[in-house]
Amino acid sequence: MAYRATQRTRANAEARRAGIERAARHVIARGGFASANVAAVAVEADCSAGSIYTYFSNRDELLRLVFAQAAGHELDVIAGTVAEASTASEIAESTVEVFVRRAVAGRRLAHALLLEEVPEPVQSERLRLRRGYVAVIGTALDRVGGTQIPAEVAARSIVGCVGENLVDILDPTTANPSPAEIETLVKALITFTRSALGEP
Amino acid sequence: MAYRATQRTRANAEARRAGIERAARHVIARGGFASANVAAVAVEADCSAGSIYTYFSNRDELLRLVFAQAAGHELDVIAGTVAEASTASEIAESTVEVFVRRAVAGRRLAHALLLEEVPEPVQSERLRLRRGYVAVIGTALDRVGGTQIPAEVAARSIVGCVGENLVDILDPTTANPSPAEIETLVKALITFTRSALGEP
DNA sequence: AGAACAATTGAACCACGATTCATTTCTTTG
DNA sequence: CAAAGAAATGAATCGTGGTTCAATTGTTCT
Numbered sequence: 477m478a479y480r481a482t483q484r485t486r487a488n489a490e491a492r493r494a495g496i497e498r499a500a501r502h503v504i505a506r507g508g509f510a511s512a513n514v515a516a517v518a519v520e521a522d523c524s525a526g527s528i529y530t531y532f533s534n535r536d537e538l539l540r541l542v543f544a545q546a547a548g549h550e551l552d553v554i555a556g557t558v559a560e561a562s563t564a565s566e567i568a569e570s571t572v573e574v575f576v577r578r579a580v581a582g583r584r585l586a587h588a589l590l591l592e593e594v595p596e597p598v599q600s601e602r603l604r605l606r607r608g609y610v611a612v613i614g615t616a617l618d619r620v621g622g623t624q625i626p627a628e629v630a631a632r633s634i635v636g637c638v639g640e641n642l643v644d645i646l647d648p649t650t651a652n653p654s655p656a657e658i659e660t661l662v663k664a665l666i667t668f669t670r671s672a673l674g675e676p
Numbered sequence: 677m678a679y680r681a682t683q684r685t686r687a688n689a690e691a692r693r694a695g696i697e698r699a700a701r702h703v704i705a706r707g708g709f710a711s712a713n714v715a716a717v718a719v720e721a722d723c724s725a726g727s728i729y730t731y732f733s734n735r736d737e738l739l740r741l742v743f744a745q746a747a748g749h750e751l752d753v754i755a756g757t758v759a760e761a762s763t764a765s766e767i768a769e770s771t772v773e774v775f776v777r778r779a780v781a782g783r784r785l786a787h788a789l790l791l792e793e794v795p796e797p798v799q800s801e802r803l804r805l806r807r808g809y810v811a812v813i814g815t816a817l818d819r820v821g822g823t824q825i826p827a828e829v830a831a832r833s834i835v836g837c838v839g840e841n842l843v844d845i846l847d848p849t850t851a852n853p854s855p856a857e858i859e860t861l862v863k864a865l866i867t868f869t870r871s872a873l874g875e876p
Numbered sequence: 877a878g879a880a881c882a883a884t885t886g887a888a889c890c891a892c893g894a895t896t897c898a899t900t901t902c903t904t905t906g
Numbered sequence: 907c908a909a910a911g912a913a914a915t916g917a918a919t920c921g922t923g924g925t926t927c928a929a930t931t932g933t934t935c936t
Contacts, residue, residue: 478908481904513894624867636839636841640837660826668872671872
């Protein structure tokens, strides 16, 4: 016997794995999933293409993990703010505010997470996460009560409204939206979703 | 001189071209864009793969044309019904009704047109068409007046609401939705969009 | 009929990028 | 330090599916 994996070895391995994930996240945030080929991630992670396969079974799996982390974090943020809301209006308001502002702040990444064409395993994850948003908002709406329609439909509708209005704004081929434009949109969406939920 | 393209020749050529488009549409309606590879379309059109390149410059262009036809037709239908509406409520109502019912009736095709991952040229076309929907609904809302928020945001929101609520229903990997489910959804969406537009 | 040209065919070609794997380099332990 | 095993490397491989093209078949005209 002459070699055995040690504490440090494993810590290093974990650091490498995390480094590759971070690299992939950066590449995606810069150029979307389309640009996140194995070679590009390897360059960013400062390792070889082959090495990536020591830590991840394949490219799709790596992308799926990175997607799940990033999108999961966004979901947590929304869940946090929605949990504090005590009326349907507040739920609508905080959802729109957080969603739109965070998307605009991290435009390219938001586009990748929400809209870009992705490999199938990532798409499944995206649908899972979207169901997560619906669940979080739907549960909150149920808690505060007073909606005339099924909370799930209301929650989905809110997600749909906001998402659809971000399509052009997040388009990587167009210039950054002006702050004024964003203010108008946020205000309008809040008005729209509030009245939709039957609040004045 | 011994050969010149004649009336009949050209008519035949046009028929072939149309046949290939029809074949592509059928393949897409059956298995989505993913299944519409050149070989599959050729089989359905009863011609060789190579022949397709006599009539279309490449696969993406063929798919783009077929998409534009199918989605353009849907837009025309919506435009037709929305044109008859004379209140915001009626606009919301007819949009939801037509959109949802037609989507459910042609589930697989609707999924392909609205949600499936598609080659870039098709995606551009999809965005164009979506802007068409927004324009049609937005113009109608402007015509009847009385919305507190920009008509474009309202129109986009309606499209987003409806689209998002179709995601699960159109998923090809799940069973057909029950008629009752559809009724509930249509009713809820009409309520949601109506109140969103500030109508009781 | 046969010359002239267009259309069809389908197998070969090609582009692309993920994946593999023989080789080399690094770590640990006796 | 040497042996044993792990990890890293990156060029070669492979799979996939769109695209091409030489050969064949079909059509028109004199």
